[in-house]
Amino acid sequence: MELSENQFLSSDDGRPKEECGIFGIFGHPKAANLAYLGLYALQHRGQESAGIASSDGNHIVRYAGMGKVIDVFEPKHMDNLQGDRAIGHNRYSTTGSSYLRNAQPFRAESNLGPIVLAHNGNLSNAGTLRFELEQKGHIFQTTIDSEVIVHLMARSGIKDFLEALIHSLKQVKGAYSLLIMNREKIYAVRDPHGLRPLVLGKVQGAYCVASETCAFDIVDAEYLREIHPGELVELSSYGIKSYYPFEKQPESLCVFEYIYFSRPDSIIFGESVHEMRIQLGRMLARQAPVEADIVVPIPDSSVSAAIGYARESNIPYELAMIRSHYIGRTFIEPEQRIRDFGVKIKFNVVRSAVEGKKIVVVDDSIMRGTTMRKIIKMFRNAGAKEIHVRISSPPTRFPCFYGIDIPTRKELIAASHTIEEIRKYLRVDSIEYMTVETMLQAIDRPKMGFCTACFDSNYPSPLDDCAEENQKYLFEDMSCSEYY
Helix, strand or coil, rough: CCCCCCCCCCCCCCCCCEEEEEEECCCCCCHHHHHHHHHHCCHHHCCCCEEEEEECCCCCEEEECCCCHHHHCHHHHHHHHCEEEEEEEEEEECCCCCCHHHHHEEEEECCCCCEEEEEEECCCCCCHHHHHHHHCCCCCCCCCCCCCHHHHHHHEEEEEEHHHHHHHCCCCCEEEEEEEEEECEHHHHHCCCCCCCCCEEECEEEEECCCCCHHHHCCCCEEEECCCCCCCCEEEEEEEEEEECCCCCCEEEEHHHCCCCCCCCEEEECHHHHCCCCHHHHHHHHHHCCCCCCCCCECCCCHHHHHHHHHHCCCEEEEEECCCCCCCCCCCCCCCCEEEHHHHCCCECHHHHHHHCEEEEEECCCCCHHHHHHHHHHHHHCCCEEEEEECCCCCCCCCCCCCCEECHHHHHHHHHHHHHHHHHHHHHEEEECCCCCHHHHHHCCCCCECCCHHHHHHHCCCCCCCHHHHHCCCCCCCCCCECC
16 A cells, blocks of 8 residues: 555654653642652653642642643742642643643542542543433533542542542543542552552652652652552551552553653663663664664654664664754744754754764654654755664554553554555665564563553453544633632
């Protein structure tokens, strides 16, 4: 099947997008300030909105706004976020509209008292649960999937907060790393499959929880351990207490966290992200060797894999593509249209590094292929003699329903085209992906199991509501930041 120039055109760069980053802390006099810093370190996990809720044990104050952490919070907002406990949330940037009412942490008043929730993941049966609740008269404030958890708690008839939370979570399916706060305590919960990461730390006697350990480094917190799949950790003035209230399930860690999403300086699932990516690159070099002069990463997420490929193949590593980190949310294109302007404003080739050379271009994944095609053209224009593409993951052929915004199957280039067709579309001399088997072999650790559904459609939990054409909710519009 022949691929056309415009077949996979999209308004974004074709990268999969993470759903969220979360941070919580209990027992620190400047809890909200540390939550702010933690969210700042987790900014890569979501740039659509940011929010923090804090409590002094009597009152809960919440503030959220649209945009990045540095744009949402001003000193006056932080001054209002008093108390020794806080939870925070970064939301990812969708390809469609995004609105304030869906910003988290989500807060609700209930017969159990105030409930504040921050969620990373996706509940695959939220649509069914929501429909059933609405038929019984429940009124939802947002279109986020995790609001159903609060409604299930409130209608449970259980007076104990923790028991009501467990009762609610036993009814949901899918992926969740959650922070739930009331006036007295914070609860950190990870779904029984462990799909999304969640780590536990400690700083100046206060316990903290985050999506990744890079959020601990910025506040000088000590990384203690992973919160285990199916574990619920209670943070209170008495310290921490651990529960395992859910039926044990096979571990299904999201492999894309290692491939692309998490920061390389983080430890997730008990292992260094940087080292795991180096191992992927080494295995890729063994599986798909090629004669070349230099190995070039597509910055930033593929740098570690490219280092691994270079080390294993004994081909020099060269930083021959530069990425700008100073692109705003909007930009003005010159009156005379510049071809491939969207890519050129983000990337540029170091001509002296590639001119007249055979290059291995290492990237972590290809979704639609449009960005890679433009990048390859930039290398050609800079004088590269041969271009060999190596991808440190298998072909992405299926969407994710557990908290990653991967395009639908009809948009995924590998879902409907052969490797040779993709090579011709990209106009490269060769292209090879890792296989699922070699990928798992590269990151194999004792007792670790991974979700590979985006490569092979082996989804670890039921997909009750997940029609591909309806992966995301349509949000209602609210235009400004607010307390409530």
